[in-house]
Amino acid sequence: MERYSRHILLNEVGQKGQEKISNARVLVVGAGGLGCPVLQYLTAAGVGELGIIDDDLVEESNLQRQVLYGTSSLGLNKAKAAKKRLEDLNPSIGIHAYSEKLSISNAISLFEKYNIIVDGTDNFETRYLINDAAILTKRPVVYGAIYKFEGQLSVFNYKDGPSYRCLFPEPPKNTEAINCSQVGVLGVLPAIIGSMQANEVLKIILGIKGVLSGKLYCYDAKTSNVHHIKITKNELLINEIKNRPLKKEVVFSCTANIREITVEKALKKSNVIFLDVREMGEEPTLEMDNYQQIPLSTLSENLNKIDAEVEIIVLCQSGERSKNAIQILIQNNFNNCHNLKGGAPALLAQLKHNAV
Amino acid sequence: MNINIKYFGVLAEKTACQEEQIDFESGKVSDVMKLILERHPNLKPEEFQVAQNKLIVNQEASVDGTEIALLPPFSGG
Numbered sequence: 001m002e003r004y005s006r007h008i009l010l011n012e013v014g015q016k017g018q019e020k021i022s023n024a025r026v027l028v029v030g031a032g033g034l035g036c037p038v039l040q041y042l043t044a045a046g047v048g049e050l051g052i053i054d055d056d057l058v059e060e061s062n063l064q065r066q067v068l069y070g071t072s073s074l075g076l077n078k079a080k081a082a083k084k085r086l087e088d089l090n091p092s093i094g095i096h097a098y099s100e101k102l103s104i105s106n107a108i109s110l111f112e113k114y115n116i117i118v119d120g121t122d123n124f125e126t127r128y129l130i131n132d133a134a135i136l137t138k139r140p141v142v143y144g145a146i147y148k149f150e151g152q153l154s155v156f157n158y159k160d161g162p163s164y165r166c167l168f169p170e171p172p173k174n175t176e177a178i179n180c181s182q183v184g185v186l187g188v189l190p191a192i193i194g195s196m197q198a199n200e201v202l203k204i205i206l207g208i209k210g211v212l213s214g215k216l217y218c219y220d221a222k223t224s225n226v227h228h229i230k231i232t233k234n235e236l237l238i239n240e241i242k243n244r245p246l247k248k249e250v251v252f253s254c255t256a257n258i259r260e261i262t263v264e265k266a267l268k269k270s271n272v273i274f275l276d277v278r279e280m281g282e283e284p285t286l287e288m289d290n291y292q293q294i295p296l297s298t299l300s301e302n303l304n305k306i307d308a309e310v311e312i313i314v315l316c317q318s319g320e321r322s323k324n325a326i327q328i329l330i331q332n333n334f335n336n337c338h339n340l341k342g343g344a345p346a347l348l349a350q351l352k353h354n355a356v
Numbered sequence: 357m358n359i360n361i362k363y364f365g366v367l368a369e370k371t372a373c374q375e376e377q378i379d380f381e382s383g384k385v386s387d388v389m390k391l392i393l394e395r396h397p398n399l400k401p402e403e404f405q406v407a408q409n410k411l412i413v414n415q416e417a418s419v420d421g422t423e424i425a426l427l428p429p430f431s432g433g
Contacts, residue, residue: 034433122433145430147365152430167412168429172403185432216412218364218427223374227362229427230411 003090004046017206018046022093024205027051027114029102029130031078033190034120034144034197036068041198043086046093047205050086051114053098054078065187102126104246107133116201119143119164120194124171128249131156131164135241140213142200144193149186151193153217154231155200161213162233169237171251189221258326261313261338263350272311276344277325282317284348296321296328303332315340315347357381361392362425367404371396386415388424404428 007013007021024047028035031054042050058066058073058081066078073081079097086095100106102121107129111117117139119130127145134141140158144151156163196217203211218227266272276286276293294302296316306312312329314322314337326337340347362375378391385406393400405412409421 030433032433120433122431124429124431127431144433146432147428147430150365150430168405172429183432190433216427220374225374227425228410229407229425232412 003092007045012208013206020205020207021046021202022048024116024201025049025051025114026116026118026201027053027110028118028120029053029126030120030122031066031068031082032056032062032120032122033065033146033185033187034194035078035118036066036082037191037194038118038120038142038144038198038201039082039086040068040089041195042201043090043093043095045198045202046090047201049094049096049114051096051098051110052079052082053100053102053110054082055099055101065185065190067191102129104129104248107246108137111137111139115139116204117141118197118201119145120197123251125249125251127164128171128251129246132241132246135163135238136246140204142197142204144190144197146185146189146193148184149189149221151189151219151221153193153196153200153212153219154215155204155211155213158204158211158213160233162231163238163241165237165241166234167216167231169234171249186221192219192221258323259338260341262341263346266313266338266340266347267350267354269311269313272313273307274340274347275306275312275314275325276316277314277321278316278344282344284344286344286348286351288347288351296325299325299328303329303334306334308334310336312337313340314338315343317343317345319343357422359388359419359421360423361388362423364404364426365428365430367399367402367426367428370398370402380419383419384415385413385417385419385424388419389415392426399426402428 004018007018008015026042026047028038031052056078058069058076058078060074068082068085077099079099083095083097111133117134119127119141121127130141134157141156143154143156200212214231216229216231272290274291277296279295312334314325316322319339322339326339329337358377359380360375361378363371368374380388404426406415407425409423
């Protein structure tokens with residue numbers, strides 16, 4: 001086929017290798033920064049059956065790095081939008097979009113339909129679920145993860161090799177490790193790591209020696225430094241996973257578990273405190289009863305100043321910092337917290353309205 | 357002996373360096389960790405794995421290398 005002629009010219013691929021690619025079935029979990037390049041190159045390479053699972057919608061802030069999407073895809077489900085673009089790139093392959101979240105109820109049946117799983121997710125909960133489901137279904141996982149300018153890459157569970165848990169046995173409990181406040185990322189970084197994931201997938205399919213199993217590849221886009229770290233298999237841990245039902249890791253995520261409340265409802269409550277986590281001196285200032293200001297930057301050191309017996313309505317300017325504050329509060333057993341919709345500006349407007 | 361300590365991700369941000377030297381006689385990896393945390397108390401809440409000479413090790417391992425790397429998990433994608 002003309003489309004694959006540059007592949008077929010390679011001794012390592014040839015007609016036979018291209019047939020292997022056509023017979024491969026790959027599931028890509030997450031169609032974001034990492035998933036986009038993985039999907040593009042695997043589609044172009046002619047992977048026979050390609051699954052895409054993602055329940056997220058395309059947002060404008062994605063377009064800086066998630067190059068499968070354009071302005072016309074804003075608001076669409078990522079799996080479906082990706083499928084549409086990819087079908088134009090290569091109509092001869094089967095592309096399956098699952099516009100849902102990977103969960104303990106669908107992971108096993110979905111993994112069984114594919115030979116190779118690609119981890120391109122953006123949260124720990126799904127990363128551990130992918131790992132455990134892949135161990136149970138004996139599927140290799142091509143792992144990629146990024147942080148600002150740095151990337152990690154490895155192939156787990158390949159030919160009985162180490163798994164993600166052999167590297168990081170348990171998800172982090174500390175919120176700071178979790179991608180909560182919106183963390184920046186250089187747009188090209190996921191493209192580099194994602195393209196390398198696509199490369200590992202093709203190496204597995206073609207049986208090329210040197211699959212990145214038992215090694216963590218660390219890349220720094222600023223310095224172009226590369227480190228290879230060896231990972232040893234933790235048999236005990238893998239056997240534990242094999243012998244228990246799939247379970248959901250409870251990892252505090254940025255938006256889950258955070259209850260929102262409108263200004264109107266919040267003002268009707270009694271026995272509450274309005275906790276303002278903006279920095280001192282930020283406008284607009286608020287004058288009201290049951291009000292306390294502790295900037296997010298000093299919240300951890302000042303938890304003893306908060307009354308644990310009342311409901312806490314947390315506010316900031318836009319609702320982002322207050323989410324982070326709620327995480328800190330929940331981790332310190334202040335369980336009755338709400339995030340104030342609209343933050344200080346909305347609260348001030350309602351107070352003025354009520355005063356009239 | 358001088359040990360080269362390498363920091364990745366958020367750890368490099370918190371220590372404001374990607375690598376530094378620590379003078380260490382002998383002991384376990386956990387002893388080196390104590391020195392690191394004394395120097396950078398802001399790393400205490402962080403969770404990471406430790407690699408010695410490019411191999412993930414238990415902190416009970418004795419220090420026999422010249423390089424120790426601290427690797428945090430990344431969640432981003």
